[in-house]
Amino acid sequence: MQAVMADTSSLLDELNTRFRPDCEPENLKRLNALMYAHRYVRGIGLLDEQGRLFCSVGAGRLDQPAPPSRSVIDGSIGRYQLNTPVRRFVGPIEDSIRGTAIERGRFQVLADSAPTQDAFREHSDAVWAGAGSQRRRIFTGTYGQWSEPVLSPDVAQLSFDWRHARLFVTDTVQGVSPVSVQSILGVHSLDVFRLRILAVATIFCALFGLVLSRAIARHCRAYETMDYRIRHLFAPDKVVCHYQPILELATGRMIGCEVLARLRDGDKLIYPDKFIPALNRRKLTWAFDAAVSRAALLELAAALPPQTRFAVALNFFPQNLRRDTIHAHLQDVMARVGRTDLQIELEVTEYDFSPELAPELRRLKADGYGISIDDFGTGYSNLGMVKKVSPDFLKIDRSFVLEMGDETIRSSLIPEIIAIATAVGSEVIAEGIETIDQLDQLRTLGVRYGQGYYFARPMAMADLQRFMAAHAVAAEAAIPAAAADTFVDSAV
Numbered sequence: 001m002q003a004v005m006a007d008t009s010s011l012l013d014e015l016n017t018r019f020r021p022d023c024e025p026e027n028l029k030r031l032n033a034l035m036y037a038h039r040y041v042r043g044i045g046l047l048d049e050q051g052r053l054f055c056s057v058g059a060g061r062l063d064q065p066a067p068p069s070r071s072v073i074d075g076s077i078g079r080y081q082l083n084t085p086v087r088r089f090v091g092p093i094e095d096s097i098r099g100t101a102i103e104r105g106r107f108q109v110l111a112d113s114a115p116t117q118d119a120f121r122e123h124s125d126a127v128w129a130g131a132g133s134q135r136r137r138i139f140t141g142t143y144g145q146w147s148e149p150v151l152s153p154d155v156a157q158l159s160f161d162w163r164h165a166r167l168f169v170t171d172t173v174q175g176v177s178p179v180s181v182q183s184i185l186g187v188h189s190l191d192v193f194r195l196r197i198l199a200v201a202t203i204f205c206a207l208f209g210l211v212l213s214r215a216i217a218r219h220c221r222a223y224e225t226m227d228y229r230i231r232h233l234f235a236p237d238k239v240v241c242h243y244q245p246i247l248e249l250a251t252g253r254m255i256g257c258e259v260l261a262r263l264r265d266g267d268k269l270i271y272p273d274k275f276i277p278a279l280n281r282r283k284l285t286w287a288f289d290a291a292v293s294r295a296a297l298l299e300l301a302a303a304l305p306p307q308t309r310f311a312v313a314l315n316f317f318p319q320n321l322r323r324d325t326i327h328a329h330l331q332d333v334m335a336r337v338g339r340t341d342l343q344i345e346l347e348v349t350e351y352d353f354s355p356e357l358a359p360e361l362r363r364l365k366a367d368g369y370g371i372s373i374d375d376f377g378t379g380y381s382n383l384g385m386v387k388k389v390s391p392d393f394l395k396i397d398r399s400f401v402l403e404m405g406d407e408t409i410r411s412s413l414i415p416e417i418i419a420i421a422t423a424v425g426s427e428v429i430a431e432g433i434e435t436i437d438q439l440d441q442l443r444t445l446g447v448r449y450g451q452g453y454y455f456a457r458p459m460a461m462a463d464l465q466r467f468m469a470a471h472a473v474a475a476e477a478a479i480p481a482a483a484a485d486t487f488v489d490s491a492v
């Protein structure tokens, strides 16, 4: 009890020396803060000159000043009013709650022997008690008074005071008379919660960083994939055509070239094995085939001197080998090219050679296009079907040529392929000739045409022109003088 008296007395001292009995909000706010600094005080009231209570920290200005109590006891620290209604001090709570008020000078304080302020200070910054139906609640705490709408008393709620950069955490204790408590987290709270906040923030940042970095890495990987990049990489102006000469093996005469496409990526070239699967998945194959064939034919027509006949072998995706589409496109290109000496050969791999494709190829052949079956020997084509198309060329896959020196079963099949070609009325082109031994053997076997690194790698137009100029002289000899070292698969 002594502690209650000492606390109440010191507050009354302070009130009477430092404060005016002024009911203005600013003053009430300061009084409120002072009240919360005293453990055993639950309310402060202001008295008018007649000693009537006219204002209190919790309830503000009263509608009617409360007349002075008749049962006042003079004590050592002030005049005691026992059993006075608490409502006058703390606003709209039950009238039946009563307490002890002690007054001195123009101030009255409500003493409370239970140190409830401690509980507020420790567990919340402000408190409200009243009828549960009341949504807008007036919170009172160490920082003064403010009102706050409580959306639902059933769940804790967060709100943010932008002006003062404070976060309010409101929770409601349900009961006959619910109590809402508010904690305020502001910069000042960092002091109290510093370690906890730091720990939580660090864990949060670490987790967030981890999730974010994984998401970024996943995106970067996706951007790096050819499937993503192909949309930006493929544009008609990014197509680079390289040309690989096709020669008559007995004479070394160049009869034409195969067009092999690359894509320009800055100062690098990307090769078909990298971008063809992505073109297929992105359904860009026709745009690509159309761009390559147009670019190659225009470039060849502009660069090559008139020839008697020059074969231009074009690779098309099997799904694009449709007579109507291809013919319309190539007719348009050839009209611009204006060269009748360029003979277009359409290449289809044996693997893709199918019954559905055969009629399309026959119609294309009837339109005057040459047909070559590429990588011959690697697929399982129906010979009857091959015969029906009667291709101009069967191109022996380079794996057969590669194994020729080792005398494997595969290489022993070359004569069989030559026999099939004779049977269906086609010429043979051997692919991937890299050595003079391979060249000699193929010539001995009767293979008429060939291409490969031994003669020249696929190269840009400027190099093809140099190759053709040098080759015109060397072609006099039976074996071509130009070899792979001189004409490499050149950059742009």
Ligand SMILES: Nc1nc2c(ncn2[C@@H]2O[C@@H]3COP(=O)(O)O[C@H]4[C@@H](O)[C@H](n5cnc6c(=O)[nH]c(N)nc65)O[C@@H]4COP(=O)(O)O[C@H]3[C@H]2O)c(=O)[nH]1
Binding pocket: 244, 259, 260, 261, 262, 271, 272, 273, 276, 289, 292, 315, 316, 317, 347, 374, 375, 398, 431, 432, 433, 434, 451, 452, 453, 454, 458
């Ligand atoms: N080791 C070795 N390789 C040789 C030799 N001579 C030529 N080659 C390579 O063998 C491939 C021959 O082309 P393919 O069988 O039509 O196979 C082509 C073709 O199926 C496809 N392709 C290339 N350009 C186009 C195009 O414009 N359109 C379409 N649809 N496909 C294309 O990509 C495939 C690969 O083309 P590339 O990478 O240019 O590879 C080319 C060529 O560079 C040699 O002596 N030794």
